[in-house]
Amino acid sequence: MAAVAARGCGGVWRRAWQHGAGGPRPSSRGQRAAASSARGAVVPVGKSGLAPWVPVVGLEIHAQISSNSKLFSGSQVQFAAPPNSLVSFFDASLPGTLPVLNRRCVEAAVMTGLALNCSINKKSLFDRKHYFYADLPAGYQITQQRVPIAVNGSLSYSLCIDNKMSQMVTKTVRIKQIQLEQDSGKSLHDDTRSQTLVDLNRAGVGLMEVVMEPDMCCGEEAAAAVRELQLILQTLGSSQAVMAEGQLRVDANVSVHHPGEPYGVRTEVKNINSIRFLAKAVDYEIQRQIEELENGGTILNETRAFDSKLGCTVPMRDKEGKQDYRFMPEPNLPPLILYDAKSLPANMNHQQVVNIDWIHERLPDLPSVTRAKLVERYGILPEHSFALLNEDGLTEFFENVVKQTQMKPKKVIGWILNVLLSYLKQHSLTVKESPVSSVLMADLLNLLEKKEISSTAAKQVLAELWKGEGKTPLEIVKEKKLELIQDQKELEQICQAVIDGQENEVMAIKAGNLKVLNKLIGLVQRETQGRSNPVLVKQLLEKKLSE
Amino acid sequence: MDPDTSLLFQAPFSSYCKHFCSLEVITSICFPRCEVHTAQEQLCEGVRSPSGSWVLDHLEQLALVDFRDAEGVERLRKAIQFADQLHEVNTDGVEPMDSVLEDRCLYLREDDVTEGNCTNELLKNAREKVEEYFVAPPGIVLLIKTS
Numbered sequence: 001m002a003a004v005a006a007r008g009c010g011g012v013w014r015r016a017w018q019h020g021a022g023g024p025r026p027s028s029r030g031q032r033a034a035a036s037s038a039r040g041a042v043v044p045v046g047k048s049g050l051a052p053w054v055p056v057v058g059l060e061i062h063a064q065i066s067s068n069s070k071l072f073s074g075s076q077v078q079f080a081a082p083p084n085s086l087v088s089f090f091d092a093s094l095p096g097t098l099p100v101l102n103r104r105c106v107e108a109a110v111m112t113g114l115a116l117n118c119s120i121n122k123k124s125l126f127d128r129k130h131y132f133y134a135d136l137p138a139g140y141q142i143t144q145q146r147v148p149i150a151v152n153g154s155l156s157y158s159l160c161i162d163n164k165m166s167q168m169v170t171k172t173v174r175i176k177q178i179q180l181e182q183d184s185g186k187s188l189h190d191d192t193r194s195q196t197l198v199d200l201n202r203a204g205v206g207l208m209e210v211v212m213e214p215d216m217c218c219g220e221e222a223a224a225a226v227r228e229l230q231l232i233l234q235t236l237g238s239s240q241a242v243m244a245e246g247q248l249r250v251d252a253n254v255s256v257h258h259p260g261e262p263y264g265v266r267t268e269v270k271n272i273n274s275i276r277f278l279a280k281a282v283d284y285e286i287q288r289q290i291e292e293l294e295n296g297g298t299i300l301n302e303t304r305a306f307d308s309k310l311g312c313t314v315p316m317r318d319k320e321g322k323q324d325y326r327f328m329p330e331p332n333l334p335p336l337i338l339y340d341a342k343s344l345p346a347n348m349n350h351q352q353v354v355n356i357d358w359i360h361e362r363l364p365d366l367p368s369v370t371r372a373k374l375v376e377r378y379g380i381l382p383e384h385s386f387a388l389l390n391e392d393g394l395t396e397f398f399e400n401v402v403k404q405t406q407m408k409p410k411k412v413i414g415w416i417l418n419v420l421l422s423y424l425k426q427h428s429l430t431v432k433e434s435p436v437s438s439v440l441m442a443d444l445l446n447l448l449e450k451k452e453i454s455s456t457a458a459k460q461v462l463a464e465l466w467k468g469e470g471k472t473p474l475e476i477v478k479e480k481k482l483e484l485i486q487d488q489k490e491l492e493q494i495c496q497a498v499i500d501g502q503e504n505e506v507m508a509i510k511a512g513n514l515k516v517l518n519k520l521i522g523l524v525q526r527e528t529q530g531r532s533n534p535v536l537v538k539q540l541l542e543k544k545l546s547e
Numbered sequence: 548m549d550p551d552t553s554l555l556f557q558a559p560f561s562s563y564c565k566h567f568c569s570l571e572v573i574t575s576i577c578f579p580r581c582e583v584h585t586a587q588e589q590l591c592e593g594v595r596s597p598s599g600s601w602v603l604d605h606l607e608q609l610a611l612v613d614f615r616d617a618e619g620v621e622r623l624r625k626a627i628q629f630a631d632q633l634h635e636v637n638t639d640g641v642e643p644m645d646s647v648l649e650d651r652c653l654y655l656r657e658d659d660v661t662e663g664n665c666t667n668e669l670l671k672n673a674r675e676k677v678e679e680y681f682v683a684p685p686g687i688v689l690l691i692k693t694s
Contacts, residue, residue: 067658074661083679084669088662092669104658125645132611134683187683197680324609329645334653352655 051258053293055286056266057222058214061229062207063239064183064247065108071182071206072099072142079245083199091204093137098332105206106149106354108238109180110338112208113150115232115366116175120356122338124149126180126330131323134196135185135203143209145327148179149336155212156368157228158386159220168382173225174213183207202246208239214253214263218286219279226250227275231367231389243274250278254285256293264289264299269313271305281306285313370395378402378409387417393431394421397438404442407449415445419459423466435468444473456530457482485531494532495540498523509545517541 067077073090090097113120125147128140153175161167185203187196210229216222230248233239241248255266269285272278284306289299304313339345341357365373371385374395388395398416402409420441424434444465448458457477464476477483485491498520499506508516517538524537603614606623614620666679675682 069656069658069660069662074656074659075663076660082666084666084681085679086663087665087669089665089669090662100656101653102658103655106655130609188680195675195677196683197677198683199680324605326609331646334646334648334651336653351657352652354655 053256053286053290054259055217055254055256055289056214056263057216057218057282057286058253058266059210059212059216059222059226060251060253061210061212061226062183062249063112063210063229063233063241065105065206065208066237066239066247067102067104067108067206069102069104070204071102071105071180073097073204074100075204077205078201081201084201086201087203091137091200093139099142099330101333101336102206103351103354105180106336106338107359108206108236109149109178109208110354110356110359111236111363112210112233112238113153113178114356114360114363115236116150116153116155116178116210118150118153118175118178120150120338121147122340122343122356123147124336124338126333126336127327128330130326130328133184133187134198135187135200137185137200137203141182141184142330142333143181144179146329148177149338150178151176153178155225155229155232157221157224158382159224160383168386171216171221171224173215173221176211176213178211179209181207181209214255219282222250222252222282223275223279226278227390228367230275235364235367235370237364252278252282252285254282254289255299256286256289264293265301267299267301267313268303269306270303270316271307273308277306277308280308280311281313284311288313378413380409380413384413384417387421388413391421391424391431397431397434397441400438401442401445404439405445405449407445412445415441419462423462436462436465440465440473447473447477451533452484453477453482454484454530454533456525457484460530482531484533485528491528491532491536492540492544494524494527495537495544498527499541499544506545517545 064077065071069075070077070088070091073088075088075091076086078086088097090099110120124144126142127145129143129145130140132139154172155175156170156172158168158170161169183202183205185198185200187198189196212225216225226248230241230243233241233248239247243249250272252269252272253266254269255264257264267285267289269281272281285304292299300315303316305316306313338354338356340355344353344355367389371382371389374380374385374388375382388398394416397420398413401416402412405412420434420436423436424431429435444458444461447453447461448455453461460480460482461473461476464471464480465473471479502520502523505516505519509520520541521534521537524532524541525534603620607613614623670676670679670681673681
């Protein structure tokens with residue numbers, strides 16, 4: 001069993017199962033504690049010792065291309081605007097209009113394909129996908145079903161085992177293809193008057209659909225992969241990929257099967273609005289399917305919606321049988337031809353040429369490269385670099401502080417990740433909104449490094465700085481009298497006073513119980529209101545006690 | 548094209564179609580990848596027996612078309628039969644031509660905002676509107692998408 005459990009997610013799946021991720025509580029018969037029970041339950045075993053389950057998760061991700069105008073028309077792309085104000089005649093599907101491809105969208109798709117190690121198809125085709133819906137005025141969507149713009153790539157992402165961030169494991173998911181397609185409009189359902197209101201502002205905006213192979217096996221892997229993709233897209237600038245604004249939409253395909261058997265029936269989960277919900281939805285669906293199958297039921301090949309309030313998936317209204325999209329070639333668009341340095345025609349208008357090699361040369365550093373550079377340059381741990389890149393603007397903040405302080409980067413990182421970041425999270429602020437700038441932070445850390453204040457005092461100063469009253473760290477230190485006592489004689493007096501007042505403890509130390517010394521140090525600290533250097537105090541106490 | 552059969556693809560036939568239906572859609576219904584002959588046979592049966600009528604129902608739902616009566620179904624069957632003539636041509640080893648524009652370059656447009664801002668014009672033709680939103684006609688078979 002252990003060997004089987006090691007495949008697939010391995011340890012990660014064990015933990016996801018154990019926490020239950022908001023799904024139906026697995027019954028105790030569905031779990032079996034491993035010998036190494038410190039890690040929690042092992043891969044779930046069915047009742048009466050049935051074979052374990054292997055979950056399979058594939059993702060379809062739609063990323064809205066960051067461009068000024070839409071994919072096939074010159075209407076503006078903007079998130080919030082008066083209804084139907086960003087709509088051209090083509091977007092409204094008025095007869096006689098034709099699609100004209102936006103060059104920027106092609107470049108964005110090529111950039112993304114290159115960043116995901118895909119082969120770029122130098123000739124790709126456009127197709128029509130037919131279905132009826134109020135927000136699709138043409139009755140079809142222009143997409144790339146036969147020959148998409150990029151195929152066969154891969155995405156590497158990292159997961160931390162044990163939630164401690166002390167161990168990171170790298171995984172890869174294969175990218176089946178990336179295709180260009182149109183977005184649909186938005187429909188608002190007015191149930192009271194049983195009508196649907198349609199806003200076509202979003203209709204025709206360029207999308208990149210990234211299809212991932214079903215290489216993942218739990219919610220955490222899916223979430224990590226999507227997070228990494230999000231960072232890559234934001235670094236490239238091909239999409240702003242903000243899930244809350246609908247610029248990144250994820251649908252998950254989930255199924256379970258026994259090892260060695262063919263894949264089970266899959267369900268599609270939609271309406272996932274954040275990365276956290278993605279993990280929850282996938283984990284819930286896996287558990288639901290396992291429970292259903294173990295109770296003798298079957299899984300329908302259906303589409304389910306994730307209800308974030310209840311933390312579960314519910315069936316969407318049944319689509320009878322499989323959808324028939326009646327794909328046909330888009331007759332108004334000839335094949336899209338891309339060039340590289342070798343195949344570049346000599347006398348063609350530059351504006352009409354998309355050169356893959358030219359784009360490749362100008363790709364920025366991907367997140368994985370940036371992380372490696374941070375680790376090498378500053379000597380921080382890989383998990384630190386992950387945390388830095390995970391928060392928008394934090395890397396820049398960190399590098400600015402390091403530039404302006406004598407404190408070693410390895411120490412600075414602790415202050416940034418443990419102290420500053422937790423303040424930001426507590427107050428729900430972004431790095432850009434931080435009341436403490438990198439300059440102030442550097443000043444504070446310099447005071448600490450020069451041993452003018454203690455670490456505890458530094459934290460107090462930071463709390464004061466957070467109020468954003470415009471004082472410098474030095475001013476706060478002087479105001480609150482937080483400087484470390486530099487006068488040796490004064491310190492010695494205090495130490496002596498403490499020793500005199502703690503006869504029992506002194507006897508214990510002299511008898512050999514050295515741990516009690518910490519209590520004395522603590523008492524000195526209290527006497528000096530945190531203004532004594534603990535290392536120095538320890539030395540002084542030890543000297544006195546040995547006399 | 549024989550004048551008789553050409554009429555199939557003009558007004559009389561199209562009149563059976565509600566909005567959103569085009570010739571291309573009908574012929575692509577008729578060629579769902581590999582079911583042509585079965586579909587035609589089933590259609591012939593479908594007129595007479597209830598068991599074959601699922602194909603008709605399916606087609607009606609897909610294309611929002613109403614074949615209405617036996618005459619309508621007969622026209623459909625003739626249309627399929629007409630299109631079936633394509634099978635008489637041997638296309639082994641021949642690359643399909645998907646566009647008469649195959650020699651043309653696909654024109655690439657600069658990413659500039661040049662259109663939009665014509666809300667009033669767009670809404671002029673709408674039968675119903677609510678505060679600058681189009682109102683979707685009731686009764687369309689809605690395929691739920693939440694996004």
